[in-house]
Amino acid sequence: MTLTLYAHRLSQPCRAVEILLRELGVDYDWQEIDFAGGETRQPWFAREINPMQTVPALAVSDPAGASGTFVLGESHAIMRYLCRTADSEVAPHWYPERDAAARAARIDQWMAWHHNNVRRHDMFHHIMNLHRTLPMLKYEIQDTLLRPLQAGLNAGLARLEAHLERPTRQETPAMLCGHEQPTLADLTIACELYQIVAVGYRFHRYPRVASWLNTLAARPHFRDISADIRDQGRIIHDESGGYLELEQAFA
Template sequence: MTITLYAHRLSQPSRAVDILLRELGIEHTFHEVDFAGGETHTDWFTHINALQTIPALWVDNHGTPLYLGESHAIMRYLCRTAADQEGAQRWYPGDADPARSARIDQWLDWHHGNVRRYDMFHHLMNLHQTLPMLKREIQSTLLTPLQDGLTPGLAMLEAHLSRQQQGTPALAGDGHPTLADLAISCELHQIMAVGYRFKNYPHVKAWLEAMAERPHAHAVGDRIRAQGHEIREQNSDYLALDAFG
């Protein structure tokens, strides 16, 4: 079986899938897609993923091809088909444990409307590349509304994680991270790398740091750490890095 991941390391969902592939020990080829340059809208990529988004997965299972988009769907598929089912079911048990799967699905569904919805990274990149006279305008008119929108979700995550008394915090509550932890932590680590502080959310901060320091996440995150450092060094005067406490 041959697997190719079409993705980009500055894409939060792409990193979540890449980390999971490594966690499950699934051999794959990483094909970088220039999504900022419009490559997802080319004919060749539309054949891979009609949704024209990254990440996308191509699987050739002995002549039977599978083309799949949307990171949540890709990660569920990988867990259902991984050779190491004992390891995969820690991340997502599927039918083996419907109740735990439902708890994970709950947070995956919540992710899109409450964290992904307030993605700031494209605006941070614009801030990084624009003229100084426009940087404060980007902060006030584009970034501030997204920061305000994200705050209730951070408060909900903080309350949920604070109720977990034992083991490593994880959204399903049993000490092992799941697909939901991967999806949401990759989203929030994007702005932590830029320098945003989470002083009012200590449980969220500890959870994010623990997820980011897992060996495979750390290996996949080198590019976003470098990009975040560059943005922080050149634009910290224009960023409300204390927006979350």
């Protein structure tokens, strides 16, 4: 089988899928898609790759041509598929088999929670707009767009902090589902939060969340795949002119 990942590394869900591919040791071809420039809306992409017109998208083809090409969109669906099909001994740690249905359900719970409590409050594209806009508009973007998103994300971070406060016998920070080994839930939410950490925001009010995120970000594949977002975040941070409330937003 040949796997092709259509993605962009400034996209949180795309990074989550690519990190998982590397964690599982699965070979894949990389095809960068300029989603910000509208490439996902081109007729060829909707027709041949993903009719949902989003990234990531994974194409799985049989070199012999016996079964054609299977294309899948949506990062959560892709990651579950990879864990079910990859010939990897670590795949059950990321998402367990049927004989561990309760543990899988717990992972599913946090992945579902992610949409309305973390991803819903994504600030990064507004931060990009603030970075590129005229100085006279920067405070308006901060007041009308970023602060409401920060308020929503603070609620999600508080929930994560409370969950991570539960007793544990582990010396290292526990992952969301109570084990040392991260799961798809950890990877999904961590990629989302890492976007704004790369810009320079710090979770002073949520030390357990910060420790948990640092643990994931230190994993080699996470670190490597996140290089582009760190570079972009550094540029925004250095040129923000003090408009971003990096120290106060989550303090």
